[in-house]
Amino acid sequence: KNKEEAIEMLSHLSGKTHQVYTGITFKTAEKTIKKTDVADVVYAEISDEEIDFYIKNYQPFDKAGSYGIQEWLGMAKISRINGSFYTIMGLPTHLVYKTFKELNL
Secondary structure, eight states: OOHHHHHHHHHHHTTOEEEEEEEEEEEOSSOEEEEEEEEEEEEOOOOHHHHHHHHHHHOOTTSGGGOOTTSHHHHHHEEEEESOHHHHHTOOHHHHHHHHHHTTO
Protein backbone atom coordinates (compact mmCIF):
# COMPACT_ATOMS: atom_id res chain seq x y z
CA LYS A 1 0.00 0.00 0.00
CA ASN A 2 2.81 2.43 0.84
CA LYS A 3 6.52 2.82 1.53
CA GLU A 4 6.24 1.94 5.21
CA GLU A 5 4.42 -1.34 4.51
CA ALA A 6 6.89 -2.23 1.76
CA ILE A 7 9.85 -1.64 4.12
CA GLU A 8 8.20 -3.79 6.77
CA MET A 9 7.44 -6.63 4.35
CA LEU A 10 10.86 -6.68 2.69
CA SER A 11 12.60 -6.52 6.06
CA HIS A 12 10.50 -9.49 7.17
CA LEU A 13 11.41 -11.52 4.04
CA SER A 14 15.14 -10.76 4.30
CA GLY A 15 17.21 -13.88 4.89
CA LYS A 16 14.18 -16.16 5.00
CA THR A 17 12.21 -18.62 2.91
CA HIS A 18 8.56 -17.91 2.17
CA GLN A 19 5.90 -19.61 0.11
CA VAL A 20 3.93 -18.15 -2.78
CA TYR A 21 0.57 -19.73 -3.61
CA THR A 22 -1.23 -19.05 -6.87
CA GLY A 23 -4.60 -20.49 -7.82
CA ILE A 24 -6.45 -20.90 -11.10
CA THR A 25 -10.04 -21.79 -11.89
CA PHE A 26 -11.53 -22.96 -15.19
CA LYS A 27 -15.28 -23.21 -15.60
CA THR A 28 -17.11 -24.80 -18.48
CA ALA A 29 -20.80 -25.57 -18.89
CA GLU A 30 -20.10 -29.08 -17.53
CA LYS A 31 -17.58 -28.59 -14.73
CA THR A 32 -15.31 -26.37 -12.71
CA ILE A 33 -11.63 -27.18 -12.21
CA LYS A 34 -9.64 -25.46 -9.45
CA LYS A 35 -5.91 -25.87 -8.91
CA THR A 36 -3.34 -24.30 -6.65
CA ASP A 37 0.43 -24.29 -6.98
CA VAL A 38 3.06 -23.34 -4.41
CA ALA A 39 6.68 -22.26 -4.75
CA ASP A 40 9.28 -21.67 -2.06
CA VAL A 41 11.30 -18.46 -2.41
CA VAL A 42 14.64 -18.17 -0.60
CA TYR A 43 15.90 -14.64 0.00
CA ALA A 44 19.42 -13.62 0.89
CA GLU A 45 19.82 -10.90 3.50
CA ILE A 46 18.57 -7.55 2.19
CA SER A 47 20.19 -4.43 3.65
CA ASP A 48 18.22 -1.32 4.54
CA GLU A 49 20.03 0.50 1.72
CA GLU A 50 18.97 -2.17 -0.79
CA ILE A 51 15.37 -2.00 0.41
CA ASP A 52 15.40 1.80 0.07
CA PHE A 53 16.92 1.55 -3.43
CA TYR A 54 14.34 -0.98 -4.54
CA ILE A 55 11.36 0.93 -3.19
CA LYS A 56 12.60 4.24 -4.63
CA ASN A 57 13.27 2.83 -8.09
CA TYR A 58 10.55 0.17 -8.46
CA GLN A 59 7.69 1.38 -6.20
CA PRO A 60 6.35 -2.14 -5.51
CA PHE A 61 3.21 -0.96 -3.73
CA ASP A 62 0.87 -2.99 -5.95
CA LYS A 63 2.73 -6.26 -5.57
CA ALA A 64 2.07 -9.14 -3.20
CA GLY A 65 5.04 -9.38 -0.86
CA SER A 66 6.18 -5.92 -2.00
CA TYR A 67 8.41 -7.33 -4.72
CA GLY A 68 8.41 -8.55 -8.29
CA ILE A 69 10.61 -11.59 -8.89
CA GLN A 70 11.30 -10.29 -12.41
CA GLU A 71 12.62 -6.96 -11.08
CA TRP A 72 15.98 -5.97 -9.58
CA LEU A 73 15.31 -7.29 -6.08
CA GLY A 74 14.26 -10.69 -7.40
CA MET A 75 17.27 -10.93 -9.67
CA ALA A 76 19.76 -9.72 -7.07
CA LYS A 77 18.52 -11.18 -3.78
CA ILE A 78 16.53 -14.37 -4.44
CA SER A 79 19.10 -17.09 -4.02
CA ARG A 80 16.85 -20.04 -4.85
CA ILE A 81 13.32 -21.05 -5.73
CA ASN A 82 11.74 -24.45 -5.36
CA GLY A 83 8.80 -24.55 -7.73
CA SER A 84 7.69 -22.67 -10.79
CA PHE A 85 8.97 -19.17 -11.54
CA TYR A 86 5.60 -18.51 -13.21
CA THR A 87 3.70 -19.40 -10.05
CA ILE A 88 5.62 -16.62 -8.33
CA MET A 89 4.91 -14.28 -11.26
CA GLY A 90 1.20 -14.93 -10.71
CA LEU A 91 0.15 -17.41 -13.40
CA PRO A 92 1.23 -21.05 -13.07
CA THR A 93 1.39 -21.69 -16.80
CA HIS A 94 2.23 -25.37 -16.39
CA LEU A 95 -1.11 -25.83 -14.57
CA VAL A 96 -2.93 -23.81 -17.20
CA TYR A 97 -1.54 -26.07 -19.91
CA LYS A 98 -2.34 -29.23 -17.96
CA THR A 99 -5.90 -28.01 -17.37
CA PHE A 100 -6.37 -27.14 -21.05
CA LYS A 101 -5.38 -30.71 -21.86
CA GLU A 102 -7.84 -32.08 -19.28
CA LEU A 103 -10.58 -29.97 -20.88
CA ASN A 104 -9.49 -30.98 -24.40
CA LEU A 105 -8.91 -27.34 -25.33
